[in-house]
Amino acid sequence: MITTFAGALNTGLRRALEDDPKVVLMGEDIGRLGGVFRVTDTLQKDFGNHRVIDTPLAESGIIGTAFGMALRGYRPVCEIQFDGFVYPAFDQIVSQVAKIHYRTRGKVFAPLTIRIPCGGGIGSVEHHSESPEAYFAHTAGLRVIAPSDPADAYLLLRQAISLDDPVIFFEPKRRYWDKADIDVDALDDDPFPIDRARIRREGDDATVVAYGGMVRTALTAAEIAAGEGHSLEVIDLRSLSPIDVDTVEESVRRTGRLVIAHEAPVFAGLGAEIAARVTERCFYYLEAPVLRVGGFDIPYPPAKLERHHLPDPDRILAAVDRTLAA
Amino acid sequence: MADPITHPVQLVQPDGRRVFDREHAALVSDIGPDRLRQLYEDMAVVRRIDVEATALQRQGQLGLWPPLLGQEAAQIGSAHALHPDDYVFCSYREAGVAYCRGVDTSLLTRLWRGVDHHCWDPADINMTNPAIVVGAQGLHATGYAYAAQLDGAEIAVLTYFGDGATSQGDIAEALGFAASWSAPVVFFCTNNQWAISEPVHVQSPTPIVRRAYGYGIPGVQVDGNDVLAVLAMTRWAVARARAGGGPSFVEAITYRMGPHTTADDPTRYRSAAETELWRRRDPIDRIRRLLEREELWDSDFEDRVQSRCDEIGGRVRAATIDLPDPDPAQLFEHVYTTDHPLIAEERRQYAAYLAAGESDAPPIAEGVRA
Numbered sequence: 047m048i049t050t051f052a053g054a055l056n057t058g059l060r061r062a063l064e065d066d067p068k069v070v071l072m073g074e075d076i077g078r079l080g081g082v083f084r085v086t087d088t089l090q091k092d093f094g095n096h097r098v099i100d101t102p103l104a105e106s107g108i109i110g111t112a113f114g115m116a117l118r119g120y121r122p123v124c125e126i127q128f129d130g131f132v133y134p135a136f137d138q139i140v141s142q143v144a145k146i147h148y149r150t151r152g153k154v155f156a157p158l159t160i161r162i163p164c165g166g167g168i169g170s171v172e173h174h175s176e177s178p179e180a181y182f183a184h185t186a187g188l189r190v191i192a193p194s195d196p197a198d199a200y201l202l203l204r205q206a207i208s209l210d211d212p213v214i215f216f217e218p219k220r221r222y223w224d225k226a227d228i229d230v231d232a233l234d235d236d237p238f239p240i241d242r243a244r245i246r247r248e249g250d251d252a253t254v255v256a257y258g259g260m261v262r263t264a265l266t267a268a269e270i271a272a273g274e275g276h277s278l279e280v281i282d283l284r285s286l287s288p289i290d291v292d293t294v295e296e297s298v299r300r301t302g303r304l305v306i307a308h309e310a311p312v313f314a315g316l317g318a319e320i321a322a323r324v325t326e327r328c329f330y331y332l333e334a335p336v337l338r339v340g341g342f343d344i345p346y347p348p349a350k351l352e353r354h355h356l357p358d359p360d361r362i363l364a365a366v367d368r369t370l371a372a
Numbered sequence: 373m374a375d376p377i378t379h380p381v382q383l384v385q386p387d388g389r390r391v392f393d394r395e396h397a398a399l400v401s402d403i404g405p406d407r408l409r410q411l412y413e414d415m416a417v418v419r420r421i422d423v424e425a426t427a428l429q430r431q432g433q434l435g436l437w438p439p440l441l442g443q444e445a446a447q448i449g450s451a452h453a454l455h456p457d458d459y460v461f462c463s464y465r466e467a468g469v470a471y472c473r474g475v476d477t478s479l480l481t482r483l484w485r486g487v488d489h490h491c492w493d494p495a496d497i498n499m500t501n502p503a504i505v506v507g508a509q510g511l512h513a514t515g516y517a518y519a520a521q522l523d524g525a526e527i528a529v530l531t532y533f534g535d536g537a538t539s540q541g542d543i544a545e546a547l548g549f550a551a552s553w554s555a556p557v558v559f560f561c562t563n564n565q566w567a568i569s570e571p572v573h574v575q576s577p578t579p580i581v582r583r584a585y586g587y588g589i590p591g592v593q594v595d596g597n598d599v600l601a602v603l604a605m606t607r608w609a610v611a612r613a614r615a616g617g618g619p620s621f622v623e624a625i626t627y628r629m630g631p632h633t634t635a636d637d638p639t640r641y642r643s644a645a646e647t648e649l650w651r652r653r654d655p656i657d658r659i660r661r662l663l664e665r666e667e668l669w670d671s672d673f674e675d676r677v678q679s680r681c682d683e684i685g686g687r688v689r690a691a692t693i694d695l696p697d698p699d700p701a702q703l704f705e706h707v708y709t710t711d712h713p714l715i716a717e718e719r720r721q722y723a724a725y726l727a728a729g730e731s732d733a734p735p736i737a738e739g740v741r742a
Binding site for chain 2: 120145152187211288
């Protein structure tokens with residue numbers, strides 16, 4: 047089927063609702079409106095308002111009550127309307143949801159999937175373009191996932207909902223309208239693990255690691271680099287917790303060079319974590335220091351400035367040039 | 373009916389005489405001599421558990437303990453209103469409720485000794501473990517209650533929280549969700565007058581129960597040192613929930629006689645006179661006077677309760693002291709339900725480090741008490 051990224055998610059949610067009567071969707075405006083990005087479009091009509099629940103406007107309430115439902119055997123899929131709105135729910139996520147399995151030594155688990163449209167690139171206002179993944183990746187007990195294309199959006203969402211661990215599911219909102227032809231039946235049978243990175247383009251001269259909305263940017267950079275005679279390997283991380291360090295390590299051992307690109311501010315971001323782990327494992331294989339390309343260490347800027355803040359192919363290529371020159 | 377705000381429901385006066393309140397007394401008209409004596413015994417046992425645990429903390433056997441001294445009637449009265457299939461979302465001070473729900477008393481101190489983050493298996497007694505983040509459990513109770521409603525289960529879900537917790541957004545959000553969903557949840561506020569050092573008027577200039585009214589949730593204030601009144605009004609709320617009547621709010625007016633936790637010094641913020649005033653309203657003395665007035669008290673009963681207290685107190689003490697330090701491998705267990713390569717890597721590395729015998733790791737933060 048030809049679908050958008052948002053449509054792939056919609057199909058994934060529909061199948062999850064069909065497969066398991068304990069799956070419920072919860073969030074603001076997800077019912078009759080179908081969500082502000084229409085990811086839940088038509089689902090309330092087809093499954094009823096007890097399966098697709100329009101909640102009061104309160105993020106801590108959404109996650110806290112979803113947690114309570116999970117304690118009774120439900121598998122809630124919560125939608126946080128925008129990245130910048132997740133902070134009121136932060137306590138429930140990191141203090142309650144993330145810790146319950148550890149706290150009870152395995153007697154209780156919280157199979158929540160928390161969908162968060164994330165990142166910039168759609169010209170939105172303040173609090174609507176953030177990249178809060180590092181906060182959640184830093185919290186033990188959470189899995190953090192970031193799909194980059196429609197097929198993976200479908201596959202990863204299906205896998206996330208079936209996991210007994212809580213999953214923070216970051217949907218790069220500037221990719222919601224990307225189209226692809228996907229075979230959802232084949233994807234349902236795809237055994238590729240949720241926490242493994244994928245090599246999206248093979249190359250020999252340098253490795254570029256990206257995730258979510260930045261993968262397409264990295265692939266564009268690699269295409270341009272190829273025209274200039276440089277062969278870049280592009281790795282789509284997919285899982286931000288755990289990180290598939292093995293796949294990155296294997297690549298860097300071949301290329302000797304690593305550039306990490308993400309939208310989030312660089313300071314204490316995931317790039318730092320990847321750089322540190324790769325340095326530990328590949329010290330004698332590295333031909334140049336690991337470089338990071340990311341958002342600046344500033345609050346997300348106004349829409350008219352975001353094209354400067356968001357790494358584009360040129361900024362990735364500038365880093366590639368630096369690592370190749372070393 | 374008298375204004376429940378200016379006149380919290382009371383069925384037994386401090387001197388043990390019954391209050392003439394036909395409407396509310398009817399809710400406990402079935403409580404005969406045996407049940408009255410059981411209420412007394414449970415309160416006495418729970419006080420003994422509390423005294424024992426407080427002593428264990430002073431002796432260095434527990435890192436911390438949140439005493440419930442003075443709140444026995446609020447806990448035992450409300451717990452007796454619940455059915456076994458009802459579900460409790462507690463705060464961290466409800467050891468008495470756990471006792472009434474049949475917890476293995478040897479488990480009560482595990483969390484506070486620092487060998488675990490939990491005390492009991494929630495499924496065993498339909499009650500969550502102590503919630504340390506104030507108020508968070510109000511939302512969990514509401515979600516659970518909503519899910520129970522979806523399941524068609526005719527149960528009540530009761531959540532305990534303190535007066536301080538009503539200042540938290542999570543309790544406000546829980547009231548909103550519960551009202552919106554007509555969820556079968558009972559909000560039980562133990563107003564013990566103090567949130568550590570802050571008196572209740574810092575949390576709210578109006579009676580706390582009034583907050584529920586703003587959400588369309590009916591509520592009642594009850595004398596929290598009167599076990600029969602607490603039982604009556606919790607029964608009212610539980611019956612509403614079980615019958616599909618939606619959420620209710622019970623504010624039990626009581627007093628925390630001891631410190632907030634064993635790390636706290638209440639003499640820094642409240643007067644001895646105030647504490648003395650509440651000592652004269654002691655909930656256990658009150659029901660003893662009632663039993664005496666109604667000629668239900670005798671030395672056989674007193675001896676039986678005493679030996680029960682000794683038995684359980686000794687069991688809590690022995691179980692606590694016998695708890696060994698956990699195996700370091702436990703550090704890495706149950707973070708996830710499934711394998712996580714980064715944690716697996718740390719587990720392997722630390723096991724190898726310990727196996728190499730290089731470390732004689734001292735106990736962490738020995739002597740430091742939260």
